[in-house]
Amino acid sequence: xxxxxxxxxxxxxxxxxxxxxxxxxxxxxxxxxxxxxxxxxxxxxxxxxxxxxxxxxxxxxxxxxxxxxxxxxxxxxxxxxxxxxxxxxxxxxxxxxxxxxxxxxxxxxxxxxxxxxxxxxxxxxxxxxxxxxxxxxxxxxxxxxxxxxxxxxxxxxxxxxxx
Amino acid sequence: xxxxxxxxxxxxxxxxxxxxxxxxxxxxxxxxxxxxxxxxxxxxxxxxxxxxxxxxxxxxxxxxxxxxxxxxxxxxxxxxxxxxxxxxxxxxxxxxxxxxxxxxxxxxxxxxxxxxxxxxxxxxxxxxxxxxxxxxxxxxxxxxxxxxxxxxxxxxxxxxxxxxxxxxxxxxxxxxxxxxxxxxxxxxxxxxxxxxxxxxxxxxxxxxxxxxxxxxxxxxxxxxxxxxxxxxxxxxxxxxxxxxxxxxxxxxxxxxxxxxxxxxxxxxxxxxxxxxx
Numbered sequence: 125x126x127x128x129x130x131x132x133x134x135x136x137x138x139x140x141x142x143x144x145x146x147x148x149x150x151x152x153x154x155x156x157x158x159x160x161x162x163x164x165x166x167x168x169x170x171x172x173x174x175x176x177x178x179x180x181x182x183x184x185x186x187x188x189x190x191x192x193x194x195x196x197x198x199x200x201x202x203x204x205x206x207x208x209x210x211x212x213x214x215x216x217x218x219x220x221x222x223x224x225x226x227x228x229x230x231x232x233x234x235x236x237x238x239x240x241x242x243x244x245x246x247x248x249x250x251x252x253x254x255x256x257x258x259x260x261x262x263x264x265x266x267x268x269x270x271x272x273x274x275x276x277x278x279x280x281x282x283x284x285x286x287x
Numbered sequence: 288x289x290x291x292x293x294x295x296x297x298x299x300x301x302x303x304x305x306x307x308x309x310x311x312x313x314x315x316x317x318x319x320x321x322x323x324x325x326x327x328x329x330x331x332x333x334x335x336x337x338x339x340x341x342x343x344x345x346x347x348x349x350x351x352x353x354x355x356x357x358x359x360x361x362x363x364x365x366x367x368x369x370x371x372x373x374x375x376x377x378x379x380x381x382x383x384x385x386x387x388x389x390x391x392x393x394x395x396x397x398x399x400x401x402x403x404x405x406x407x408x409x410x411x412x413x414x415x416x417x418x419x420x421x422x423x424x425x426x427x428x429x430x431x432x433x434x435x436x437x438x439x440x441x442x443x444x445x446x447x448x449x450x451x452x453x454x455x456x457x458x459x460x461x462x463x464x465x466x467x468x469x470x471x472x473x474x475x476x477x478x479x480x481x482x483x484x485x486x487x488x489x490x491x492x493x494x495x496x497x498x499x500x501x502x503x504x505x506x507x508x509x510x511x512x513x514x515x516x517x518x519x520x521x522x523x524x525x526x527x528x529x530x531x532x533x534x535x536x537x538x539x540x541x542x543x544x545x546x547x548x549x550x551x552x553x554x555x556x557x558x559x560x561x562x563x564x
Binding site: 130144157173181187227236276 | 311312314315316318319322323324325326327328329330374377378380381383384385386389390392393396397400403404407408411412415416419420423424426427428430431432434435436437438439440441445446449450483491495524
């Protein structure tokens with residue numbers, strides 16, 4: 125660090141200072157997350173693509189967040205569940221469900237190539253319930269992929285209300 | 288040693304990170320073409336397959352071009368265009384979740400700075416600044432992984448047990464499942480998970496404080512270990528970071544041959560060899 129600032133004194137370099145400020149700012153944001161509920165909420169919304177503004181979401185994307193939070197999904201055919209225990213969906217007996225934990229951005233199950241092929245490759249509508257948890261705060265969202273007459277699927281989201 | 292070699296090493300490893308899953312991306316591209324998913328959250332251009340392909344191929348093409356020129360003007364252009372294209376990949380519907388593009392974006396940002404300053408600074412000054420900037424970027428990347436795991440679900444090992452230990456087909460986990468009882472496997476998962484949390488978080492402090500060469504070796508070892516002991520696909524994320532880590536392994540003074548060629552009056556300012564960033 126000492127040699128960095130010594131080198132900065134030898135050559136005027138505002139770009140390097142800007143990079144340091146950017147790294148310090150992002151590190152500060154990350155370090156504040158365990159104690160700051162608004163940052164937790166913003167990051168949970170980011171993971172579910174629920175940030176109110178797309179560009180607000182995009183601005184957070186360079187923040188490293190690999191393998192953050194416990195992210196669980198429930199994937200099922202048929203109607204979306206009407207009842208939840210906490211934020212975990214309750215299913216009818218015999219309904220086919222797959223549930224797993226994934227590393228980050230649980231909506232990748234529908235948006236990213238492998239998941240999209242596996243879940244939507246048969247051309248049928250499907251639902252996902254996504255839940256991410258971090259230090260007592262959690263967000264649950266239902267993602268509905270509805271087969272479209274135009275071909276492909278239309279995606280919509282709804283909040284799971286904790287009952 | 289000269290600045291071009293440093294730049295090509297970092298940029299080359301970033302290129303390798305993008306090529307690591309090239310065949311997977313090619314398959315995904317076909318999936319997106321055959322199963323479009325319209326989502327009002329993303330602006331239309333950021334759901335476009337064409338834009339995805341243009342950005343990816345531009346970065347790869349310009350990355351290869353790095354080895355065909357020594358022009359800093361071209362390298363400045365290459366790094367800036369790569370940086371913009373990588374940001375598009377970070378916010379595109381088809382690629383936003385892949386951390387490959389996040390670590391590559393930070394690396395391209397460093398490259399853009401380096402290419403700009405290489406035409407201005409002497410080698411020693413450039414390396415003193417470049418290695419410190421690379422170190423703190425790596426510290427931040429590891430911190431981002433670590434802090435998101437400061438939660439009971441990771442401390443108990445439950446998350447990584449489900450992701451890796453339960454049924455992931457990878458040599459470490461296959462070996463452990465064949466050897467350990469279920470109870471022992473959960474115990475190993477707990478301490479594996481705690482180890483990851485401690486190493487990622489601890490490296491943030493270490494990379495800010497350690498001398499540059501030691502910090503670089505530590506970062507290379509940590510990043511390589513993450514992929515070797517959890518998932519080879521992660522090399523796509525980690526090659527870019529390993530590229531940044533190599534900056535501190537380069538000497539901080541130009542080689543004698545180069546210095547001699549430049550002549551005594553043009554020798555770069557010399558910093559203590561191997562000294563802290």
